[in-house]
Amino acid sequence: MPVHSAAPPCYCTATSDCQSLANSMRIAWDEYPAAASFDELIAPGGVPRPGASALIEYLSGLGPQELVTRQKAADVAIRSMGITFTVYHEEGGSIDRAWPLDIIPRVIALEEWRRIEAGLQQRARALNLFIDDIYHEQRIVRDGVFPRQHLADSANFRQQCVGIDPPQGVWAHVCGSDLVRGADGTMYVLEDNLRVPSGVSYMLENRQVVKRVFPEVFDAAGIMPVDEYPSQLYDMLRALAPAHVEHPEVVVLTPGIYNSAYFEHAYLAQQMGCELVEGSDLAVGEDDVVHMRTIDGWQRVDVIYRRIDDLFLDPEVFRADSALGVPGLMRAWRAGKVALANAPGAGVADDKLVYTFVPAMIHYYLDQDAILPNVPSYLCCEPAQREHVLANLATLVVKPANESGGYGMLMGPKSSAGERAQFAELIAQNPRNYIAQPVISLSTTPTLVDSGIEPRHLDLRPFILSGRTVQVTMGGLTRVAMRKGSLVVNSSQGGGSKDTWIVDTSLEHAIARS
Amino acid sequence: MLSRVADNLYWMARYLERTENLARLVDASASLMLDLPQRLSPGWQPLITITGNQQQYAEFARGDYSEKAVVKFVVAEPKNSGSMLVSIARAREIARTVRDILPRAVWEQINELHLYVGEHAVEAAGKRTRHGFLEHVIECTQRLTGMLEGIVSEGDALSFLTLGRNIERADMTSRTVDVRSAAMMAAANLEELRPFESVLWMSVLRSLSGYQMYRLTTRERVHGAGVVRYLLADEHFPRACVCCLRRVGDVLHRLPNSAPLLRRVARMRRAIHHTQFETLGQGELHEFIDRLQLSLARTNDELARVYFVGHNAPSATVTPIRVA
Numbered sequence: 044m045p046v047h048s049a050a051p052p053c054y055c056t057a058t059s060d061c062q063s064l065a066n067s068m069r070i071a072w073d074e075y076p077a078a079a080s081f082d083e084l085i086a087p088g089g090v091p092r093p094g095a096s097a098l099i100e101y102l103s104g105l106g107p108q109e110l111v112t113r114q115k116a117a118d119v120a121i122r123s124m125g126i127t128f129t130v131y132h133e134e135g136g137s138i139d140r141a142w143p144l145d146i147i148p149r150v151i152a153l154e155e156w157r158r159i160e161a162g163l164q165q166r167a168r169a170l171n172l173f174i175d176d177i178y179h180e181q182r183i184v185r186d187g188v189f190p191r192q193h194l195a196d197s198a199n200f201r202q203q204c205v206g207i208d209p210p211q212g213v214w215a216h217v218c219g220s221d222l223v224r225g226a227d228g229t230m231y232v233l234e235d236n237l238r239v240p241s242g243v244s245y246m247l248e249n250r251q252v253v254k255r256v257f258p259e260v261f262d263a264a265g266i267m268p269v270d271e272y273p274s275q276l277y278d279m280l281r282a283l284a285p286a287h288v289e290h291p292e293v294v295v296l297t298p299g300i301y302n303s304a305y306f307e308h309a310y311l312a313q314q315m316g317c318e319l320v321e322g323s324d325l326a327v328g329e330d331d332v333v334h335m336r337t338i339d340g341w342q343r344v345d346v347i348y349r350r351i352d353d354l355f356l357d358p359e360v361f362r363a364d365s366a367l368g369v370p371g372l373m374r375a376w377r378a379g380k381v382a383l384a385n386a387p388g389a390g391v392a393d394d395k396l397v398y399t400f401v402p403a404m405i406h407y408y409l410d411q412d413a414i415l416p417n418v419p420s421y422l423c424c425e426p427a428q429r430e431h432v433l434a435n436l437a438t439l440v441v442k443p444a445n446e447s448g449g450y451g452m453l454m455g456p457k458s459s460a461g462e463r464a465q466f467a468e469l470i471a472q473n474p475r476n477y478i479a480q481p482v483i484s485l486s487t488t489p490t491l492v493d494s495g496i497e498p499r500h501l502d503l504r505p506f507i508l509s510g511r512t513v514q515v516t517m518g519g520l521t522r523v524a525m526r527k528g529s530l531v532v533n534s535s536q537g538g539g540s541k542d543t544w545i546v547d548t549s550l551e552h553a554i555a556r557s
Numbered sequence: 558m559l560s561r562v563a564d565n566l567y568w569m570a571r572y573l574e575r576t577e578n579l580a581r582l583v584d585a586s587a588s589l590m591l592d593l594p595q596r597l598s599p600g601w602q603p604l605i606t607i608t609g610n611q612q613q614y615a616e617f618a619r620g621d622y623s624e625k626a627v628v629k630f631v632v633a634e635p636k637n638s639g640s641m642l643v644s645i646a647r648a649r650e651i652a653r654t655v656r657d658i659l660p661r662a663v664w665e666q667i668n669e670l671h672l673y674v675g676e677h678a679v680e681a682a683g684k685r686t687r688h689g690f691l692e693h694v695i696e697c698t699q700r701l702t703g704m705l706e707g708i709v710s711e712g713d714a715l716s717f718l719t720l721g722r723n724i725e726r727a728d729m730t731s732r733t734v735d736v737r738s739a740a741m742m743a744a745a746n747l748e749e750l751r752p753f754e755s756v757l758w759m760s761v762l763r764s765l766s767g768y769q770m771y772r773l774t775t776r777e778r779v780h781g782a783g784v785v786r787y788l789l790a791d792e793h794f795p796r797a798c799v800c801c802l803r804r805v806g807d808v809l810h811r812l813p814n815s816a817p818l819l820r821r822v823a824r825m826r827r828a829i830h831h832t833q834f835e836t837l838g839q840g841e842l843h844e845f846i847d848r849l850q851l852s853l854a855r856t857n858d859e860l861a862r863v864y865f866v867g868h869n870a871p872s873a874t875v876t877p878i879r880v881a
Contacts (some may be wrong), residue, residue: 123662125668139653185848300654313657324559334561338713338864339813 044072072099075489075496082498083149083488094152094546095360097264101257102147107495110146113489116300117256123423126248129303130535142540144249146256149488149501149521153267153547159222159230159505160515163407167218167507170235170392172408174214178204178393188407193424196475197394198445199238201254201353203360204388207377210283211510215392216384217276217348219243220506222519223418224486231483233502235322235401237385237393239350243272243506244307245540246520247314253542257319265550267517268545272506273314276348279510280315283382284345291345294318294335298351298367303535308350320344322351327371331378346382347372353387395444395478396422423470423477432468432479436463439479441470454530456482456518485530488541490523502532503543518543562658564865565651565716570705570721572648573589576674576699578729579641582607583631583681584691585764590624590704592756599757607729607736625682633678641694645674659709660713660772663701670697714810720860727801728767728853734788735846736855737761738781739839755779761788765796785842786834789849798849804854813835814863818856825852 073089077081084095091099102110118141126142133202151159176183177200183189186286194200221233250269254261277293284291300319312319322334325344334341351357357363357372375381391397399420402413421428421439434440441453452465470477487498505519521541522532532538588602593599604623605610605712607615608631617636618626634640649671649680656664674694679684702722709715750757758779762768774794791797806822811813832845 123665123669125656125664297659300650305653309653309656318559318562319657320559321561324561338558338560338563345708549640 050119054185060456066409067364072481074101076498077151078224080484080500081224081226081486081497083151083224083486083501084147085489091151091489092150094265094544095150097546098148098150098260098544101260101264106222110496111489113256115148117252118142120252120255120482121248124248126245127306128245128534129301129305134247142245142248143525143534143541144252145490145499145523145525145541147489147491147496148252148253148542149503150544150546151518153545154247154267155543156518158414161237163515164233164513165409165411165414165504166220166232166401166510167215167402168409169401170218170237171213171509173217173397174237174386174389175212175410178207178388179288183404184408186407188403189397193396194477196424196429197391197397199353199388199390199394201388201391203373207386208389209386209529211279211381213509214386214389216223216279216283216386216509218509219504220507220518222415222503222505223483226484226486227452228486230415232401232415233392233418233483234395234398235402236389236504238352239304239308239385240504240506241304241350242504242520242522243516244269244310244405246506246516246518248545249520249540249542250308252448263368264544265547267547269517272516274309275514276311277315277317278344279508279514280348280382282510283384284384285379285482288345291347292318292335292343293348294320294344295323296320296347296349296351298322298355298368302350304350310553311348315326322367322369325372327369327375331373331374331380333369333381345383346384348384353390356383356387377539395420396475399478407554418480418483421479423474423479429470433467434475435479436466438482440482441466441479442533444476444478482530484530485524488523490525490539490541492525492527497527499527500530500532501541518545558717560865561659562570562655563656563713563717566658566717567721567865569648569651569655570718571725572644572651573698573701574640574722574725575639575644575729576648576670576697578726578839579608580691580694580698581764581766582729583628584688584695585760587684587687588763589757589760592760595755597753602692603736604628604631609734610637610639613639614834628687632681642674642678645671658714662708663704666697666701666704666790668692670701673697713812716812716859716861717864719808720805723801723804724853724857726796726869727798727805728850729789730796730798731846731849731853733761733764734785737845738785738842747782750768754781758784767794767796770794782835782837789834790832799826802829805813812864815831818859818863821852821856821859825849826857 072085075085075089084092084099087093105113121141121144126140129139173183177194183193184191200500215237217240219236219242221236222230223233224230241379247269281291281295284293293315295308295312295315295317297305297319299305302308309319318335320335325333325343326336327333333344333347335344351367354361355366355367356363357370359370361368372381373387376383376387399417399422402417405411405413421432423429423432432441435455436453437455437458439455441450441455453462455463464499485500485502487500490499492499499519501523503519503521506516508514522534522541523539523541524530525537525539526530534540582604587603590598600622601624604627605611605622614630618630630637630640632641635642635661636644649667652659652664652667677690680690705715705718709718741845755778758781759768761784762771762779765788767788771784774791775783775787777783787794787797789798792799792801792803802825806819806826809819829849834842837845
């Protein structure tokens with residue numbers, strides 16, 4: 044349903060010389076720059092993609108000036124709602140910043156989403172089977188599908204977890220997988236975050252803000268709700284409690300207010316009605332039971348949704364200098380007196396080298412083909428592949444196997460000769476620690492910037508809950524690179540975010556016709 | 558409830574109450590200056606004395622007790638640990654750590670007030686803009702108190718908020734009475750000041766929003782001993798010390814292990830009730846309030862010992878969950 048053809052050719056908004064004109068203008072989607080990348084909302088020729096027509100029509104009706112006004116309203120709402128994230132600053136310590144949200148949503152049609160959802164469920168099942176296998180019989184190694192050497196070199200393999208049977212055999216209860224769409228429209232999995240993935244609170248808050256800003260369109264667009272996540276998370280956690288406990292006490296364990304995701308820890312505890320605890324609130328008794336210190340004395344804790352990295356969890360077992368953790372926590376976990384989500388050691392599959400084996404895992408454990416493809420990857424520990432990487436550094440992205448947050452990467456096409464030489468050296472020293480991938484020209488979506496509406500690159504992080512069933516968030520957190528041409532979406536490096544709409548097109552059409 | 562969280566809620570309420578009390582204090586002082594002839598004006602120094610910051614101020618301002626210097630110090634000075642700006646910033650910092658328990662609207666209101674004070678504190682220095690600024694701060698804190706009363710379930714969270722608010726309030730009311738009565742009695746030109754006595758005491762009442770309630774309750778003219786008695790011993794005026802202590806007692810009754818605390822609070826109430834304020838000299842009144850303040854400080858320490866930090870390591874036998 045093209046809605047734009049009569050509009051004058053101007054899509055700029057905030058520049059002063061065009062403001063008087065802007066009030067009377069409609070957004071010219073046929074002028075929207077068609078780039079080499081796939082655009083999530085606008086197909087070539089300015090036609091809305093499936094699921095996006097109601098939104099596009101609505102935005103066109105508002106006009107550019109009104110959009111700027113609504114963006115300001117959203118910024119004010121975010122400030123007063125106190126939606127923040129914390130960034131580390133070398134001099135100033137940590138700073139609490141307002142969460143960056145671009146009000147123009149990103150849309151995926153429900154039909155396509157169902158396929159992505161199935162792909163993510165399949166992936167989470169295989170990953171959990173893999174982790175459980177790795178800490179038990181290691182059949183996948185024995186059968187020659189996953190090389191033993193890779194395991195021996197993995198930074199996140201925890202010897203202390205060998206032989207442990209966590210409830211339901213699940214290790215990675217919460218997984219955040221990053222999806223990117225290439226130029227041909229294929230949705231790839233870029234990485235799986237299985238340690239303490241964050242961002243889900245922003246997905247929920249973005250929706251709250253956008254509902255305030257665009258109330259009218261929610262009536263008509265067939266947008267699927269996202270609010271179920273906290274109760275699904277709570278139910279999943281509660282089911283992990285030791286069987287005999289009638290009213291399990293579930294808590295969220297945070298490193299504290301200076302952690303970059305503290306906002307999310309507090310938010311989830313609040314939404315689930317759980318205590319938000321710090322390591323110093325907890326203690327493990329002689330009987331291996333975990334307690335928290337309350338005004339009534341010590342109270343038993345049954346399930347801990349921990350947002351502290353493995354190595355800081357228990358100074359008796361891991362880093363002795365950790366002030367964030369709880370001495371004896373691993374002892375309590377091994378004794379089955381407390382459940383930890385995610386289980387310690389789950390990060391063994393959160394490794395970019397292990398990532399490259401996920402399609403093989405899906406084959407091996409589930410006897411299925413992967414629904415969602417991986418980004419093609421070269422392993423630097425394989426001599427032939429390493430040669431290819433070293434010869435093509437200028438066109439590849441090189442990633443360290445165990446970093447997150449976009450740190451320690453080489454973006455080949457934007458790198459200097461010096462940086463490439465440095466990475467060649469790093470790869471030669473520690474080939475196991477690096478993989479390389481072709482640059483995916485991330486898909487774009489219309490984004491409100493100073494000069495008007497322009498395409499910006501984005502990714503998507505859905506969250507997958509694994510318990511007795513596997514559930515996927517309705518959409519996920521869309522992160523967008525606010526700088527023109529940039530592919531870096533991390534909020535710690537100037538990225539923004541968007542509300543993600545999964546749109547039931549059958550509903551949308553019904554309303555559009557009426 | 559987690560001990561750490563109880564501790565945080567208690568202090569958050571204290572800092573919010575302090576924010577409001579500072580706004581009242583500055584506002585009432587300013588209006589008193591307008592009512593008194595210049596030569597009789599107590600000046601701005603009492604504001605520093607009431608907030609207990611003499612030493613810090615002496616080092617900071619080197620004897621400059623001008624309106625501008627004092628008001629800036631009390632309202633907007635980030636280096637003054639007792640300033641309004643620091644109080645609301647601390648309340649907000651704590652609110653962040655207990656966001657999971659506070660209704661969202663409460664957090665949003667604290668967050669907004671913090672932004673407001675940060676951006677508008679300079680207005681407190683200007684005679685013309687001062688009242689509007691302070692009035693807004695008082696309105697916001699009153700709204701917060703209303704929200705906490707109106708939408709927080711009765712339970713541990715509300716208990717510790719109520720404890721913090723009332724202990725801070727009793728503390729500030731007793732300081733105000735102490736410093737203002739001292740200033741009255743110690744005035745060299747006592748005879749000259751006499752005609753303005755009731756104006757001065759009215760300003761004390763107004764700083765605690767107590768003028769109207771005083772008239773309704775006591776049905777007498779405003780005079781020194783009457784105001785002192787009202788602000789310390791009235792059972793029903795929410796900012797009077799005894800009323801605050803009664804509320805503290807009501808909350809303690811619902812909390813575990815509170816017997817020693819309850820005895821201390823009861824002793825304080827009895828002491829206030831049995832004091833003949835009409836016959837007390839200034840020295841004796843000051844001594845009395847000193848003892849009251851000491852007892853409030855001990856109550857604070859005892860609360861910390863029993864509820865916030867006091868437990869030993871957990872044993873296999875765990876205290877059963879208290880039935881509310």
